[in-house]
Amino acid sequence: MKDSAKQLALQAEEAWTIAWQRFFSPKTELFYDYLSSYEPGKELAHLPTGEEVKRQYPNPCGYSTGMEDCMILGGAMLSVLSDRYDVTQESSLKAEARRVFNGIKACVTVHGKEGFVARGISRTTPAACTSTPPGTRSPTASMAFGATITARSATSRPSWRSGPS
Numbered sequence: 001m002k003d004s005a006k007q008l009a010l011q012a013e014e015a016w017t018i019a020w021q022r023f024f025s026p027k028t029e030l031f032y033d034y035l036s037s038y039e040p041g042k043e044l045a046h047l048p049t050g051e052e053v054k055r056q057y058p059n060p061c062g063y064s065t066g067m068e069d070c071m072i073l074g075g076a077m078l079s080v081l082s083d084r085y086d087v088t089q090e091s092s093l094k095a096e097a098r099r100v101f102n103g104i105k106a107c108v109t110v111h112g113k114e115g116f117v118a119r120g121i122s123r124t125t126p127a128a129c130t131s132t133p134p135g136t137r138s139p140t141a142s143m144a145f146g147a148t149i150t151a152r153s154a155t156s157r158p159s160w161r162s163g164p165s
Contacts, residue, residue: 020096023073025123029103031073032120033066050125062130067120074104082153 022043023031036046048057048065062068077100085093107118111129118129 019077026099028070028106028121028123028126029099030067030070030107030120031077031100031103033069033073036066044123047123050122050128053122053125053128053130056131060131062119065130067122067130070120071104071107071117074100074107078104085153 019031021040022035022038023033025032025044032044032047035043037043044066046065047067048062052058053062058065078097081093081097081100084090085097106126107121107129108116110121110127111118116131118131120130122128
């Protein structure tokens with residue numbers, strides 16, 4: 001039993017590292033949906049450029065591009081970070097939660113449209129973001145859930161709870 005628990009812990013840590021190394025963009029502080037390469041630095045090369053996003057290529061929502069669910073992934077990761085911190089008390093998780101929070105905040109603010117939550121933003125041109133047309137599923141609920149869990153946890157700072165800055 002001890003060996004299987006140790007093996008599981010090692011595999012969980014490997015998955016954690018891979019999520020941050022391959023699916024997270026330090027430039028946008030967002031998690032993206034899938035990889036186009038296992039070559040370091042080229043994992044997210046398939047994502048639309050800022051110019052493509054501005055032209056709404058291949059579509060306005062960024063569906064099937066790998067950047068359509070950044071808010072869903074960000075909300076889920078905030079929740080995971082909060083849970084992991086509650087269990088491990090790893091101080092580095094606070095900084096990681098802040099980075100994910102920053103990515104979410106960018107999707108809410110980068111476009112200047114009050115109340116609009118972008119699905120994701122371009123890695124090459126962060127001001128370029130995908131839209132959520134009326135009648136489609138919105139990423140807002142997942143993002144809000146993760147933000148709420150984080151704001152109530154020890155991973156947050158009091159300033160996060162005070163609203164937009």
